[in-house]
Amino acid sequence: MTTPSLPQGASFLLGDPAAIFTPEQFSSDDRMMVEVAERFCRERVLPNLERLDKQEEGLMPALIREAGELGLCGVDSPDAFGGLGMGKNLAARILEFMSLDGGFSVTYGITSGISQVGLSLFGTEAQKAAYLPALTSGEMLGAYALSEPNSGSDALSATTRADRVEGGFRLNGTKMWISNAKWAGLFLTMAKVDGERFSAFLVERDRLGVSISREEHKMGLKGSSTARLVLEDVFIPDENLLYEEGKGHHVAFNALNLGRFKLASMSIGPARRAIELAAIYAQERKQFGRAIAEFGLVRQMLARAAAIFYVAESMTYRTGALMDGAFEAFGGTVDGNRLAAEMYALEASATKVFASEAEGLIVDDCLQVFGGYGFTEEFPIARIYRDARVSRIYEGTNEINRIYIADRLRKKHPGLVAEAKGSFVAELLSRMPDPGADQVAQGALADLVILTYAEQSARLRGDEELYGMAIPILNAQAAAAYQTATGESVTLPPIAKPPVDAVANRVLAGELPSPA
Structure with missing residues (x-):
């Protein structure tokens, strides 16, 4: 069951779609809401991090209530029950900018997301009326x-x-x-x-x-x-x-499908802040009479972080737009909601895995820019580094998500792997043998699926400099995954020299990551 304008789940393996949604396509009204979220996080959350870390009595619930008063706690929940009735993609973009601190983002993300989604999709009218208004207003926090x-x-x-x-x-x-x-x-x-x-x-x-x-x-x-x-x-x-x-598994796992996609935005939010902090520090810190931002290896770390961020960001909002399309086509009834939430489950898992691992790589590079100071609690990059580690664990470990991707391909999309095309990564995927029960091979298969989606999302978004910086990383990861599964060595395709200086200059100028 599908519509002509709505691609099938996992159909990205068959080649490029006619178009994808990119962050640049958010409307001006959407951007205004995202800017409200960013301003709230920078002005109300970041100045209170030490108090939040101590779990000062009443502070976190008070901040959630403030967010609710701004309309930020029920962005994609039904407007009949206090929400705004907007799309999943906008809710995720807002969550990214509410995630500049990890501790607050978890509290906000659970209350505005996974604790509401089960009610919104599967609840009776009476259940929604009983609980959603308090959750969407921020008067009550939820848990899963x-x-x-x-x-x-x-x-x-x-x-x-x-x-x-x-x-x-x-x-x-x-x-x-x-x-x-x-x-x-x-x-x-x-x-x-x-x-x-x-x-x-x-x-x-x-x-x-x-x-x-x-x-x-x-x-x-x-x-x-x-x-x-x-x-x-x-x-x-x-x-x-x-x-x-x-039938609780339908509630649990479809809540996780949406939660995994949103976790990607919770991963790129802290990564965004890490890049911003590293860029500022690199221009202020001087060694050998020069700002360290002038040194090639520092510039390479900043450029690499921006490129990986670009890929993760491209995947995240592409996935969100697909989910919005599914809910527009099928949502409105419990059975339709279930179908919509399941349709892009593979893309959601792929996005969660890539974005959470991208966060780890980005934050590690950015901490390295700080040198020894990054290893102290005096600088906020240390907090971001500590907070980032759990992203690869919750909402399903990345290992279980990899097994899920491989299993879903075999059960829901048989034959697609052999037909994969459109890039060097996709070609490697098409040559992959059936992994059978070998979990290492299943993980490698999943990695090639994830990287196919990543490469395609970055390329179709159209920033040639960032794509040029990212593609050698993606190709090398794909070759390693293929060799892990098959034992065969792979010759990487020739590519242009990565534009390190061009991308680093954009990071240092504050142009990257792209603003809200």
């Missing part, structure tokens, strides 16, 4: 409770039970790594009815038997709350069952 101490990537092995009783269910179990646990008023919680049927429930914080454990001592994201949700004989009425009994 899927993981458990012994079920992370293997989510369906959860042991939290929902035993049927008169008028509803009794929930018992422990959920782990719950972001926003300290502040959330509503937990979208997964449990198995009678220990068998995986289902989704709306669990209010003030229900008898709900408790929150101590905060986890995290390496980064210290301003965010992460704790266990403990459910002890918690009564949940029938009307708080979300969607249908035994």
